[in-house]
Amino acid sequence: MVTLSSGSMKAADLRPRLVIFDLDGVVYRGDRAVPGAAELIGALRERGSLVRFATNNSMTTREGYVSRLAAMGIETASEEIVTSTSATIDHLHAHLPEVRRVMALGAPGMLDELQAAGFEATPAAESVPAAYDGGPLGTAYDAVIVGLDPQVDYRRLAAAASAIRAGARFIATNADLRYPTPTGLLPGAGSIVAAVRAASGVEPLVIGKPEPAIFQAILEAAGVPAGEALAIGDNPDADMVAARRAGIASILVLTGVVDKAAAEMLSGDRRPDAVAAGPADVAALLGLPLS
Template identity: 40%
Template sequence: MTSLVDRYEGFIIDLDGVIYLLHDLIPGSAGVINHMQEAGIPFIFLTNNSSATPRMYVDRLRKHGIEIGPGNIVSPPAVIKRNLEMGWTGGREGAGGTAFVVGEEGLIRQIEEAGLELVSGEEAKRAEYVFVGWDRNLTYEKLKTAVVAIRNGARYIATNTDATYPTPEGLWPGAGSIVAAVTCGSGREPEVAGKPNPQIVELALERMGVEARSALLVGDRLDTDIAAGLAAGVDTLLVLTGVSSALEAEETGISPTHIRDDLGALLDP
């Protein structure tokens, strides 16, 4: 029987809950990536976690014995940048405008690099954009400013709606928990840049140069990873090292193409 790694021409692979849990490498994951590199198989790491820049992810993965370049990383800010460049600016020419960010260094840096001016204090309450992501330094003041700005007409973009974040000690509140608070306070639903938005999968496919029908998306969450693959017309693999279980796949009706214990199973016949 042919292994899964031999059935597809390219792979889109989540990080948290698939490659590692917080700082701990999941056994077998590095071996799969090294095999793909040796075999010349294209792959992209597609993460909803915008707390780090692509360069920061490169450094983090190197510590786990995985050598890649920034081009192997796609995260929600890449979609945000693309949409700004394509006229996501309310009729203005090109990127630009003011933004308030609820998020960590990686997201803040990438919003600046996308051409937006970060604002704070009273000016933030009149920002043109509000971006909300995972923020382990969240304060009530940040939530309040985001809500006021959105109620004043700011465009509201969430990096992702992952309710939880998988770690070795269990599930932590994820970006989606913060997004839920802002949504509740503002009375507005966000535009979501990350998975399950199929646009981010399409961006990964474009970067690999692989068609949707020839790719496999690997993730640990049904409602974001697997749902994104289904929306983009890509086969999917749910691994059981993160958030979702095989039972949940049956109960939710979000059906992955394959279910395996971990990423290492890609090499199994």
């Protein structure tokens, strides 16, 4: 099943020089590969398209994603992957060089990336005493960086909010409210960000999709103009909006967070240029044979 938005897909969109894939819900769900995704990526490369990956997931390092994709039969390099954590690091280096000491409310992978990039990053869990009562933390932070933390608890939320109220910048790796797994949807980083926002009274700087920074960084690194790129994602609020803001054509696949009925109701920046049931239909739209 392929549905095209009226007049929106041009000939150049069907033979893109660069294709940017989301990961969760597009290439895999949890530890299970989406059927046909590896074959689609291989066919694109065989035809000469550059393939890159852009994920809002902040829990894993880029090297971790390389290993994860390899286990699914997809060979890639860390330089071909942009995560919301790596994009956050790039943003801090480029625009906020004064930020050095950060509290990290996120998974170990996010902490590892921050520390490897030279930041004095402390886990939120280690930033508060066992009997924290909401008082001053006693240690100044330049920023609080919030991502997806499956171990989040009240003390970590309280610590993050306290540091932000004390003057630390509030930076969110992404604002996804939920993400797909093989058994259904789970709360995403945006759910944690919303809690910290409510507790601190401060709006965050959001780095990941739907902000266009991740896509723009990939375009610049690849040397490909937006008009010759294509984004494939499963989340209208993140992937489709980011693609629209970056000037990139987009295909929404129904292997992630939305179904056909929900896709038909999309409008504005959330509306993709095409909707496809999955990788096989994307391949058919792009005129690619799948082995």
